[in-house]
Amino acid sequence: MGNKVYDVAVVGGGIAGYTAALTLKNFKKDLLWVGVKPFGEKLPKAEQVRNFPSFSGNGVELAALLERQMVLEEVPFTKARIDGVYASNGGFLLTSGKTGFNARSVILATGVETETAANASEYLGRGVSYCAVCDGPLYKNRTVVCELSSKSYAEEAEYLAGIAKKVYVFCRDRGAVFRAENIEASEDVIVGIAGEGRVAGVVTESGKTLAADGVFFLKDSAPPAVLVGGLETEGGHVKVDRDMSTNLAGLFAAGDVTGRPYQYVKAAGEGLVAAYSVHKFLVHEKSFAGAKSFSVRS
Numbered sequence: 001m002g003n004k005v006y007d008v009a010v011v012g013g014g015i016a017g018y019t020a021a022l023t024l025k026n027f028k029k030d031l032l033w034v035g036v037k038p039f040g041e042k043l044p045k046a047e048q049v050r051n052f053p054s055f056s057g058n059g060v061e062l063a064a065l066l067e068r069q070m071v072l073e074e075v076p077f078t079k080a081r082i083d084g085v086y087a088s089n090g091g092f093l094l095t096s097g098k099t100g101f102n103a104r105s106v107i108l109a110t111g112v113e114t115e116t117a118a119n120a121s122e123y124l125g126r127g128v129s130y131c132a133v134c135d136g137p138l139y140k141n142r143t144v145v146c147e148l149s150s151k152s153y154a155e156e157a158e159y160l161a162g163i164a165k166k167v168y169v170f171c172r173d174r175g176a177v178f179r180a181e182n183i184e185a186s187e188d189v190i191v192g193i194a195g196e197g198r199v200a201g202v203v204t205e206s207g208k209t210l211a212a213d214g215v216f217f218l219k220d221s222a223p224p225a226v227l228v229g230g231l232e233t234e235g236g237h238v239k240v241d242r243d244m245s246t247n248l249a250g251l252f253a254a255g256d257v258t259g260r261p262y263q264y265v266k267a268a269g270e271g272l273v274a275a276y277s278v279h280k281f282l283v284h285e286k287s288f289a290g291a292k293s294f295s296v297r298s
């Protein structure tokens with residue numbers, strides 16, 4: 001483990017992490033932007049991006065524009081998967097296998113990992129989606145399936161029902177009510193996606209195969225609390241204040257990891273706010289210290 005201490009470590013290569021890193025670069029901070037891949041794995045899979053101001057095109061095109069800017073602005077990227085964030089010497093130690101990075105502050109921008117049917121990732125951008133608002137319009141008058149982790153996503157299923165001809169909803173949350181005639185609800189579970197290269201339907205736990213043009217997984221996951229011990233979460237998302245601060249002093253979060261809506265613009269905006277908050281934190285570090293509790297992962 002090296003002795004270097006960065007001003008800030010931004011964890012996550014998606015658009016939230018990138019916007020935070022770009023802003024912190026402009027603030028001339030000593031920055032570690034670390035992630036699996038610049039701009040994340042999701043962006044190139046977006047079939048059509050229709051809600052990003054001044055841009056119209058697919059995810060590959062948007063990623064190319066971002067990459068051009070990243071090179072022009074000389075935003076440094078370190079390829080690594082962080083497996084733990086710990087309190088250390090008044091700051092943080094981030095570990096990646098046997099490698100360690102030290103930083104005075106951290107922005108967590110790790111996105112969401114969605115629990116899915118075993119082979120769902122093979123169909124990302126080819127009929128499988130995690131965002132009803134983003135991809136719903138692609139299924140006008142078609143048949144879609146959606147799996148809801150809880151009844152709190154009923155509204156999104158209803159949104160799809162306003163576009164699609166038929167919506168099969170899988171939700172084990174008892175008491176879920178759907179206010180649309182073209183929704184057929186079931187407590188069965190999707191265990192696999194069927195189709196040659198593109199979604200043709202789903203296979204369920206009870207052994208049924210249901211024909212469908214698209215499958216939506218509308219659910220949360222909770223990896224951040226595993227990554228950072230003591231981090232307060234709510235419904236699987238990192239709990240943040242308006243300045244993107246968490247319950248741990250010096251640790252901020254941005255993007256999908258803080259909650260819905262899962263959208264580029266929201267992620268980018270939060271990345272920017274988190275960067276400003278880090279700037280303020282570093283300037284006034286002493287006055288922040290003690291204002292919030294910090295607990296160490298056991």
Ligand SMILES: Cc1cc2nc3c(=O)[nH]c(=O)nc-3n(C[C@H](O)[C@H](O)[C@H](O)COP(=O)(O)OP(=O)(O)OC[C@H]3O[C@@H](n4cnc5c(N)ncnc54)[C@H](O)[C@@H]3O)c2cc1C
Nearest residue numbers: 012013014015016035040081082110111255256262263264
């Ligand atoms: C197919 C598809 C189409 C979409 N279309 C649209 C659209 O049209 N419009 C729209 O607004 N939104 C769309 N979205 C949603 C959009 O992709 C997300 O809202 C956005 O990517 C969130 O950005 P983020 O930076 O918060 O997270 P992510 O983009 O998920 O990036 C997080 C990154 O952090 C990395 N990471 C996670 N854990 C670690 C770790 N421990 N160490 C290092 N790195 C880590 C991940 O590998 C990932 O690269 C779409 C999503 C999908 C899947």
